[in-house]
Amino acid sequence: MIRQSSLNSVSILKKVIYSLVLAIIAGIFSFGVSLSPATAAQADEAVLYGVVTDKDDLPLPGIGISVIGPDGFEDQVLTDAEGAWRIVTKATGVYEISIDENSLPKGQGLTNPERATVKVSVFMLGIDLAIQFPIGVGVVKATRLERAPQLALDGLILGLIIGLAALGLNLIFGTTGLTNFAHGEILTMGGIITYYLSLNFGLSLIIAIPLAILITAAVAGWAQNQYLWKPLRRRGTGLIAMLVVSIGFAIFIRYFFLFIFGGGTKQLPQYAGQAGLDLGLVSITPKSIITTIFAIIFLILATLWLLKTKMGKASRAVADNPALASASGIDVEKVIRSVWILGAALAAYAGIILTTNQGVSFLMGQDTLLLIFAAVTLGGLGTANGALIGSLIIGLMVQLSTLFIPTELKYVGALVVLILILIIRPQGILGKKDRIG
Amino acid sequence: MDFLFIAQQTLGATIGVNTVIFALAAIGLNMHFGYTGLLNFGQAGFLAVGAYSVAVSVETYGVPLFISFLIGILNSVIFALILGIPTLRLRADYLAIVTIAAAEIIRKVTRSATFNDVLGGSDGISGKFGKDFFDFNPFKSGLETSIIRFSANDLWVVIVGWTIVAIITFLMWVMVNSPWGRVLKAIREDEDAVRSLGKNVYLYKMQSLIIGGVIGSIAGFVYALSRQSVQPDNYSTALTFFTYTVLILGGAARVFSPIIGAMIFWFLIVFIEQMLRQAVTAGYIPEWLIGVNQVGQIRFMLMGLGLMLLMIFRPQGIFGDKKELALDARA
Amino acid sequence: MQERNNNSAEFFLNVELAPGSKKMDPILIADRVSRNFGGLTAVDVEHLEVQRGAITALIGPNGAGKTTFFNLLTGYDKPNHGEWSFNGKNLKDIPPYRVAKLGMVRTFQLTKALYRLTVIQNMALAAKDQKGESLLRSLFPFTWRKQETEIYLRSEEILKKFKLIDKKDDFAAALSGGQRKLLELARALMVEPELIMLDEPMAGVNPALKQSLLEHIKDLRAQGKTVLFVEHDMDMVMEISDWVVVMAQGKIIAEGPPKSIINNQEVITAYLGAHHDAELDENSESMASKNLKGGVNQ
Structure with missing residues (x-):
């Protein structure tokens, strides 16, 4: 908690490396022993x-x-x-x-x-x-300057969490046109499954987390697409109708979680109250370091998948023009299935980071969904890299806005900025203007 | 099980205060979504603007109640302009995201401790701000019959509420069957085509947003007055989504659909809830499966499931005809 | 074929056969209109005049920028540079609905029938200056009832002409593709335009309806209206147009009466040589050149 702002950069770097090592060691060897x-x-x-x-x-x-x-x-x-x-x-x-x-x-x-x-x-x-x-x-500037690095770090982490979820949301929107209001519930599901696996089955988080991602990807990704959205696409259900269906589905799932999980915020049995490591300008918990590193790895892998693999390229082709993609021999349904599985896995992990950092409640996904939408809108609907940049901006904006406005209004600040940006640049930061004809 | 009690509760709810509120909210939404094709996901925000305008004007600033209604309408017009100006030129989903964000902004601001003195924070505002309204109540005692019960105040709210619903529905009927309404419906179908015929689409969309919003804020007046209190979390996105359920239940783009939808909605909710509650209490449903305090959650689950199934299998509403369904699929 | 020339050929007697030539009485003048999409020039029109009272065809291989040019002229898209005027009124930065109100009405390549409106409602919607379209007046039907009756009468008259009167109470969604094209043209007439711009009026229309559509377009000229249309069907271009403007790669490369165009070497090269820079739509490309040659053979 105690920070010294006069540290020189070398010692900060040393501290960062030291604490990273410490954190990783702590993460690997100290299950159940609370720091x-x-x-x-x-x-x-x-x-x-x-x-x-x-x-x-x-x-x-x-x-x-x-x-x-x-x-x-x-x-x-x-x-x-x-x-x-x-x-x-x-x-x-x-x-x-x-x-x-x-x-x-x-x-x-x-x-x-x-x-x-x-x-x-x-x-x-x-x-x-x-x-x-x-x-x-009362010299407010000095204080803000001191608070800024920590807030920026928190903002980046939040941005990565939003980014994980937004990437999937945007890919699904791009390939199927579905504005999925039930995407937030995938985050909740990832968190809740992790909770059950580690509490009821006594699994260590190292095992529980990958398992939870797999289960969520299978259920909320593959099965959801297979048994809900694919039949709807077959029926020729309109996009707005599907949007409303996703709202109904979100409400159903959300209250189902409430029914089985209860209304409170629950902490994972491991690492719940981990102390932050003092890194000079900022303080960060070891678990946060590890989960964030994996978030970055997953985002890089997802981006590589999009850019390098056949399926990833196909998904972009489908997003550009489904009819043309289909005509040129791409199995559109297969692409959509991959996108759902990937999107659900990423969203599940986003939910798991939130869960390890601040606990899980049935409302977690809903609370994050608006930020995800804001990020996607900001980056431009349907553009993959736009969603990431939008997410980082939203994450930073949410946290850094507390320098100027009360913390309880931080989401308000981000949403207001979203509306302002839409006035100035309707197509989002990276989105292309809609062409007509 | 006490079936008389269930019947009383259900009947009371079918024509009760909540039905009036949801009918009004859905009439506004019908103007947006049903007739103009605007994806307004911030209808709860319009209700909050109406409710808070009344409560804050009267309780915090001592404005006379009937002037506070004018303030509420003015505020909802301003709210509609703020939402509409940036988004009505954009694709439909942008309006959806901005409206849902704006409604959440309103809820978060009203519940924030920062503005506690004016807006009442997370507890909201309770008081006697409806006094001027209830002073006009001609009923000295409530309605007490074997199948339906209303307190004196509820009876007054319900009667005034349904009168408002009737008047607004009539006005809606006139408007949507006028050339003005024809332009709205055309915009819902294809706004570029409407532009090519010399109509200022932006202006019409804005008018639609404002009118539907004002009707939503009137629903907010009823909400606030009937309870003599406003609470921020009553105006969450769930309220908007249930308004959509009401509208789709009755069949969008029909003048009477909000009324029918609201009645079916509240009939089902209260009926299912009472049945479940009594079944759990009487032991027909084992405690380990559903606890008494979980009945509300089941209710919400069913609402979500209902909205889904309706949209999939009967998007034209309970009483809509097949013909329009076919058109939907093609459009 | 004879009647076509007697009332409009003289407009073009002294007109030079060159891109951007001056017309006797132009209704539409465009000057240096250009539009880029991410570095790609879609439209770059140096100068174009459209003769009043005549039927002008705008042809060119796919991707020549015809539809984009339409969108620019009618305000649906904004050019990077350029000025254009209709009846002497500068149209720069004028939104589409005001362009239409000024008397310049367009149709779309993909028909935009308003599906959940009936055929007659589609028609009535398009009438100009309706009192009942004001929000306030809509609440007082007696202020617009009379005008509404007149509009319906006029709609029915036009529908009779277009042989759609039997369908007047059907939803537009229930019409066939060709009937929707007819409805779109009929609806455009309700706006009482001076200039009608048709974007591929023949696309997807069966041969039987094609002939009647042709007659309707000729009829417009007889009524003194100006028609500018984009079309791939060279038979149609040959049959009804008084003047043909050819676009390729965003530029106007030739202008002249139909007969001069089919013998124009540059035009033929544009159509045939378009292969190398249009990988996307090879099929329709070769279709287009086949169509052109078909026209030549006639």
Whole structure:
């Protein structure tokens, strides 16, 4: 948590390499051993904790923190010599944590004065929550500059997650014309299956994750296309009708997940509360490093598939002109099947990254779907590389916008920018203008 | 099982407040989707604009209720313009994405703590903002018959609501059967052809978006008034999707379809929910299969499945004729 | 064949047989109109004048830019450069619907019948200056009822002429391909245009309907209207056009009466030599040259 902004670049690089190695070792050899002190809590309690530091990241002792919770829960503490505080809670529910701004030393204040009170939801006992009150001198620029690298990194990771999902959505749109509103549920499915495999079957994530991707690709990719969309295409169902069908399907699946999985956000049994590695300018958890590296690998493989393989090239031909592709001997249905399987696998992995980073709930896919759509629209509907660039832009925009707007409105900022871009460049960033005639 | 109770609940729902709200929302959507072919996925946003305009104007700023209705209509016109200006020149799916995004923007802004003082945050606004409306309530007591029950306030809302539905439906009928409506239907079929015949397609699409949106915001007035509260999460994308279900159930591009669709929709929802609930309570359905508090989830699943199956097998609606189905397939 | 020449041939008596030649009384003038798609020049027309009251054919091998040129002239696409005017009115940046309102109405290569409207509704839609098309007035039927009746009468009159009157209450989707072409032409007439631009009016029309379509187009000239059409069917071009404009690779390469065109060496080269730069549509390419030769033989 404590960052030193004066590190020179060499030592940052060293730190990055060191932590990457550490992270990979940790990832491979330490199953079940949590790196985080957070999960050390008792199963029947959840600890709210944090460290209050000043603008130079030096600890601030004696700062008043108060908590109001459900069933009349109330508690107050002062930060210790390290600036740390912790409050033990015994019940799930929404807690309001406030910092006593008057106890801050002179010249120090919250970077966002509206966040003197933070609401958090203790959704499950046994999982601790870290609460931060960013403090600066009120010289907002310096603070933003400090926050920017971390936000940019978070934004890139979010962008990659969106990109994984958007690539599949866009390929399916390109080859079949389907605007698939049920794509988000593939993410949820990937996450939920991973959860069940690792919790109920006791599989290590190293095995559970690839297995979950395979299952999702088979069920949400191959089977979904085979038993839902292919028959509909055969019937000659119109594109708008199929769009509405996908909405109905999304609702059905979403509430089916709620039915079997329940409404809460659930964490994977492994690595749930992993502590972030301090890399100088930024902090990142080892699991995040590993999942992100694999995200990049998968995206590269998918791109190579599109550019180099026969099937990939065929899929682009189908997207350009299905009739012509069919006439020139391409098996269009086979291409569509591959695209569905690939798209589902990528989306499943996107859902799995979200799950390892922040847990899985039945609404996860729906919440991400809008960002995926925004990314695809931004990049230009039906263009594969456009979707990736759009995703990175959306991811960065969502995170970096919190420099200027409250965190809770970060998605709003991204969506507003989407609408603004459409006004200026309707065809998206890389999309071609529709030709007529 | 208490069948009388089930019948009461079901009948009450079929002509009740929710049916009025969904009928109005779907009439607006019918203008967009049914007649003009506009893929508006932000109808929930129009309802939210209407509902919040009333609640915020009255509760936060002390504006008289009846003036707040005008503010609501004005706001929904502005909302339609914001949505329409960037997208109505583009392909249909862009409008879909922008409208769904805009509706979510509205929901997220209304529930944000940042604007808590004005918009009430995630708890929304509850209060007495409908007082001026209920002061006019001539009914001192509710309706209590063996098969149908309404409280005094609900009775008043339902009667005023259905009157509004009747008036708007009549106006819709006049409009869609006029040359103006003919242009809309032509745009739904092929807008380039309509341009080539000298009609300003953009203007007509905008008019359609505004009118359907205003009708949606009126649905929002009813929503807010009937409960004397507004809650941001009531205006999620699910509301829009269920409005589509209502519309398709009744058969899009028919004047009466929203009313019929809303009645069938709420009949089915409440009937299935009550049956399931009683069956679970009475032990006909084992607890391990469906818990009492899971009945609502089953209901949603069935709604999703219903929307899918309808669109696949009866896109012309429950009472639509085969002829139009054939046309659909060809178009 | 005789009557065709008696009223319009004299327009072209003193017209030079060269691309971009001056006409006696041009209704449409285009100047340096060009359009690129990603580095590829689709249209690059130096100068074109279209004679009022005559039937002008626009021909050329596939990919010559004829349809793109149509789209540019009618506002459906924007050129990179160029000016063009209709009846002396500059049409640059004028949207398609206003182009149509000015009296320049087009049809489409792929017929755009409005499927879920009936035939008569298709017709009535196209009538100009309808009071009931205003949002406010639509709510007061008594303000437009009378005009609507007149429009229906006029629609039925035209439908009778086009032998579509029996179908007037059918959905347009129920018509055959050829009937849809007829409907599209009939509908365009409801706009009361001065210039009608037809994009491949004969494509997909069976021979029986072809003849009646030809007669209707000739009839338009008799009514003093101007027709500009794109066509691959050389028989049709030969039979009804007063003047032929040939496009190849976006440029106008020849102009003249039909007879002079079929003997024009450049035109023949354009059609036959088009193979090397049109890999896409070889089939229709050779079809086109066959058609041209067919015309020559006649």
